[in-house]
Amino acid sequence: MxxxxxxxxxxxxxxxxxxxxxxxxxxxxxxxxxxxxxVATLTGIPVYSASDILSFKDKIDVLILCGGSAxxxxxITPALAxxxxxxxSFDTHAKIPEHFARVDKAAREGGKLALISAGWDPGLFSxxxxxxSSVLPSGKDYTFWxxxxxxxxxxxxxxxxxxxxxxxxxxxxxxxxxxxxEGKCPELSTREKHxxxxxxxxxxxxxxxxxxxxxxxxxxxxADYNTTVNFISMEELKRDHSGMPHGGSVIRSGVTGxxxxxxxxxxxxxxxxxxxxxxxxxIVAYARxxxxxxxxGEIGAKTxxxxxxADMSPMSGEEIRAHLL
Amino acid sequence: MxxxxxxxxxxxxxxxxxxxxxxxxxxxxxxxxxxxxxVATLTGIPVYSASDILSFKDKIDVLILCGGSAxxxxxITPALAxxxxxxxSFDTHAKIPEHFARVDKAAREGGKLALISAGWDPGLFSxxxxxxSSVLPSGKDYTFWxxxxxxxxxxxxxxxxxxxxxxxxxxxxxxxxxxxxEGKCPELSTREKHxxxxxxxxxxxxxxxxxxxxxxxxxxxxADYNTTVNFISMEELKRDHSGMPHGGSVIRSGVTGxxxxxxxxxxxxxxxxxxxxxxxxxIVAYARxxxxxxxxGEIGAKTxxxxxxADMSPMSGEEIRAHLL
Numbered sequence: 001m002x003x004x005x006x007x008x009x010x011x012x013x014x015x016x017x018x019x020x021x022x023x024x025x026x027x028x029x030x031x032x033x034x035x036x037x038x039v040a041t042l043t044g045i046p047v048y049s050a051s052d053i054l055s056f057k058d059k060i061d062v063l064i065l066c067g068g069s070a071x072x073x074x075x076i077t078p079a080l081a082x083x084x085x086x087x088x089s090f091d092t093h094a095k096i097p098e099h100f101a102r103v104d105k106a107a108r109e110g111g112k113l114a115l116i117s118a119g120w121d122p123g124l125f126s127x128x129x130x131x132x133s134s135v136l137p138s139g140k141d142y143t144f145w146x147x148x149x150x151x152x153x154x155x156x157x158x159x160x161x162x163x164x165x166x167x168x169x170x171x172x173x174x175x176x177x178x179x180x181x182e183g184k185c186p187e188l189s190t191r192e193k194h195x196x197x198x199x200x201x202x203x204x205x206x207x208x209x210x211x212x213x214x215x216x217x218x219x220x221x222x223a224d225y226n227t228t229v230n231f232i233s234m235e236e237l238k239r240d241h242s243g244m245p246h247g248g249s250v251i252r253s254g255v256t257g258x259x260x261x262x263x264x265x266x267x268x269x270x271x272x273x274x275x276x277x278x279x280x281x282x283i284v285a286y287a288r289x290x291x292x293x294x295x296x297g298e299i300g301a302k303t304x305x306x307x308x309x310a311d312m313s314p315m316s317g318e319e320i321r322a323h324l325l
Numbered sequence: 326m327x328x329x330x331x332x333x334x335x336x337x338x339x340x341x342x343x344x345x346x347x348x349x350x351x352x353x354x355x356x357x358x359x360x361x362x363x364v365a366t367l368t369g370i371p372v373y374s375a376s377d378i379l380s381f382k383d384k385i386d387v388l389i390l391c392g393g394s395a396x397x398x399x400x401i402t403p404a405l406a407x408x409x410x411x412x413x414s415f416d417t418h419a420k421i422p423e424h425f426a427r428v429d430k431a432a433r434e435g436g437k438l439a440l441i442s443a444g445w446d447p448g449l450f451s452x453x454x455x456x457x458s459s460v461l462p463s464g465k466d467y468t469f470w471x472x473x474x475x476x477x478x479x480x481x482x483x484x485x486x487x488x489x490x491x492x493x494x495x496x497x498x499x500x501x502x503x504x505x506x507e508g509k510c511p512e513l514s515t516r517e518k519h520x521x522x523x524x525x526x527x528x529x530x531x532x533x534x535x536x537x538x539x540x541x542x543x544x545x546x547x548a549d550y551n552t553t554v555n556f557i558s559m560e561e562l563k564r565d566h567s568g569m570p571h572g573g574s575v576i577r578s579g580v581t582g583x584x585x586x587x588x589x590x591x592x593x594x595x596x597x598x599x600x601x602x603x604x605x606x607x608i609v610a611y612a613r614x615x616x617x618x619x620x621x622g623e624i625g626a627k628t629x630x631x632x633x634x635a636d637m638s639p640m641s642g643e644e645i646r647a648h649l650l
Contacts, residue, residue, distance in 0.1 A: 017583045021462040042583055096650050097643065117650055124456065126650045127634050128593075131449065133649070134610040134637040135603070137346040181596075256606055258342045258367055262598035268453075269594070271506075273587035278460070281581055285459040305635035305645055309452050312459040313630075318422065320630055324454045325421050325447045 001291045003284075004056060004084070006031045006076070007066035008039055008047070010244070011089065014280025015064050016042050022284050024314050028060050053080070060084060061294070062287040078102040081301070082110025085294045087283055089119040096122070104301035113294040114301045118286045119279040120270055121145070125250050127304055128268035132252035136264060139254020140185045144172035144193060148246025148275065156221045157198055160214050162206030165234065167241040169197045172248065183253035183263040189224075196227040199241050201234045246275035285312040326616045328609075329381060329409070331356045331401070332391035333364055333372070335569070336414065339605025340389050341367050347609050349639050353385050378405070385409060386619070387612040403427040406626070407435025410619045412608055414444040421447070429626035438619040439626045443611045444604040445595055446470070450575050452629055453593035457577035461589060464579020465510045469497035469518065473571025473600065481546045482523055485539050487531030490559065492566040494522045497573065508578040508588040521552040524566050526559045571600035610637040 001024055005012045008030045019025045020043075029046045032039050036047040048056075053063075063084040067073050069092045077088045081103045090099050100116055107114040117123065121143070129141055150170050157166035176193050179186045186192075198215060202208055212229040216222055232240075249269040256262050272278045286304065289311035293302070313320055326349055330337045333355045344350045345368075354371045357364050361372040373381075378388075388409040392398050394417045402413045406428045415424050425441055432439040442448065446468070454466055475495050482491035501518050504511045511517075523540060527533055537554045541547055557565075574594040581587050597603045611629065614636035618627070638645055 014581070017581065020583060021581070093650065097647050100646055122650045124460070124591075127456070129649045130634045130638055130645060131452070134613075134634075134639075135449070135607045137606075137639070183596075256339070256342065256346070256599060256602040258345060262602050264598060264603050265594075265596040266449075267592070267594045267596075269590075269592045271508075271590040271592075273589060274581060277581035277587050278589050281462075282460045288459075303635075303646055303650055305638075305642070305650070306633050308631050308633045309455045309459075310628075310630035313455055314459075314462070317630070320455060321425055321628055322422050324458065325418065325442055325451045325628055325630070 001025050001288060002028050002059060002061045003287055004028050004031060004053075004060040004063040005066060006050065006053065006063055006080070007072070008032050008041070009066060010276035011280055011283075012064075012066040013042055014274070014277040015066065015284060016045060017277065018281045018284040019043075021281070022288070022314065024288065025284060028056065054083060057083060061291045062087060064283055064287060074099060074102075077114065077116065078106045081106040081112060081114040083112065085113045085290055087115045087118050087287055087290060089123075089279060089283060090117045091119065091122055093122065100301050100303070108300045111299050113290055113298050115286050115290050115303065115307070116301055117303055118283045120272075120282060121248070123279075123282055123304055124270070125248070125268065128250040128266075129252070130305055132250065132254075132266040132268075136252055136254030136256070136266065138256075138260065139252050139264075141250060141252035142180045142188070142193075143248065143250050144177055145248040146170040146172050146194065146246065148248070148272070149241075149244050153196065153198075153221055156218060157200060157215055160211055162203050162211050164201040164203055165237055166198060166200045167237065168199075171195050171197055177249065177251070180251045180253065181265060181267065183265050185253055191225055194225060196222055196225045198227065198229045199232050199237055200229060201237050202231055243273065244275045245273055247271040288312060288314065326350050326613060327353050327384060327386045328612055329353050329356060329378075329385040329388040330391060331375065331378065331388055331405070332397070333357050333366070334391060335601035336605055336608075337389075337391040338367055339599070339602040340391065340609060341370060342602065343606045343609040344368075346606070347613070347639070349613065350609060353381065379408060382408060386616045387412060389608055389612060399424060399427075402439065402441065403431045406431040406437060406439040408437065410438045410615055412440045412443050412612055412615060414448075414604060414608060415442045416444065416447055418447065425626050425628070433625045436624050438615055438623050440611050440615050440628065440632070441626055442628055443608045445597075445607055446573070448604075448607055448629055449595070450573070450593065453575040453591075454577070455630055457575065457579075457591040457593075461577055461579030461581070461591065463581075463585065464577050464589075466575060466577035467505045467513070467518075468573065468575050469502055470573040471495035471497050471519065471571065473573070473597070474569050478521065478523075478546055481543060482525060482540055485536055487528050487536050489526040489528055490562055491523060491525045492562065493524075496520050496522055502574065502576070505576045505578065506590060506592065508590050510578060515549045516551055519550060521547055521550045523552065523554045524557050524562055525554060526562050527556055568598065569600045570598055572596040613637060613639065
């Protein structure tokens, strides 16, 4: 299976290194909007200009689009879905129906197959929500995120005057998770589900009280949460907070029995050292599935809901029935 | 969707009560090898003789086979797979390839669709193993069962001379699960993964030391485990141990990055008050999927690996993309 990587940030590098663990995958090249000469890949795979992508139409089975959801993917995925089988990790939940419709139209017109919103949320967490709600129709589900770095919240802190650098961890509230796991189906406010822990490097002489106040009162990002601000040195930030860990849990509890007398809890959890590398690993498994579905003649846009688990595995049907069932 | 229930034990009753939560399902009837007049259903659905099943060929979309894996399903599923779209919960892992082949042949000859081995293990746990191994190819997975009642082990104790009744709980060893969750990939012996806790009602005057010795030294069932035997009264057994709880966890940890420098842990866990009712709920969701796949013309044997998540949900593609992705 021949893969192209379109966009070479953390996610693109994750796809490149995932090829090491997926021996049925060959990476044809990285496509960048930067000067290709300025980009050095981890494993020496060739770098091409994004503007040359169409000359690779016959050389790539699946093109993995490694752009951001805010501005890149809403343009790139529909633009390329008519030319290649593509996968993206579009994660702006509220805009998924619109994105799906645009990608579906482009892919159908070009006779290609596209998978949008692959990764872990949306992605594996979405599947966990679907399985759990299908097998426990009478119930309630909860998604907790973290402990993990939120890039968006870290960026929001960095924009505050007097801040040199910052990392923000989203942390699920242990008591809330405990109550959910016990099947208590609590009503939880935003504040009761997650807290936010910030590590901030301030400019020398900056007013730390003002910076802290600006963080904890920031609407949408922090005001609805219990937020802790820790001022640390640049050395401490680099030493202790340079990773990109993340994770979380999807938990559904529900009842069965004629009188709803039996409770059940289904939980799917991830604990990730590297958010982009794990996301890339998920995407690569879906690239395998998309390549197989395309070979069967399927076209249009799909999501993770439409992919049978068997199509993600390098093993044959016989092997997975014998070893994993 | 019209469902038939073939076999009316705990699982059959679970399917019947699951219909309450799945309003797109109508149960046509229960089919029993006992005298139908001797069987009273929970919700008053009609009871027919199993020998009349073929006269319902045009009245049932999916027939759910609620028999045991030891002797019932190896005969019943291939015998009926040519006549109906069927689902079973065949769970003898080692014999799945043989069972699959026989059911596949029968279903293809009859132009019908069959799903074998639905439930939670095999079933949802199998899917968890497949997703986790596909997204983390370099890793190791573990399945822990319990805390839960094992019918097979409880039965084995009941066959000991001097035992009136017994319940056996399979209990995962907390330290082992902790080490796995931390990504330590330990090598675990059978004894290190699970322990067995027995509640036994002995006949008056029976030799309790002999009974305990016979339990803890029983080959295959108990000898390889740390086993605790508690003698209790029949009243205590009925009061405290009459439920059928079960559950467990599939945990895989694996690495990404060019040097395998990042670790990740994927966990899927179930905590079930009623093993048969939850299993039945899973089967009913797969009945929905089988009915849809059959309507699209698919035939032959399938497993849970072959079913796209979307086909299990009563919601439309638009709805699941908008609400669950």
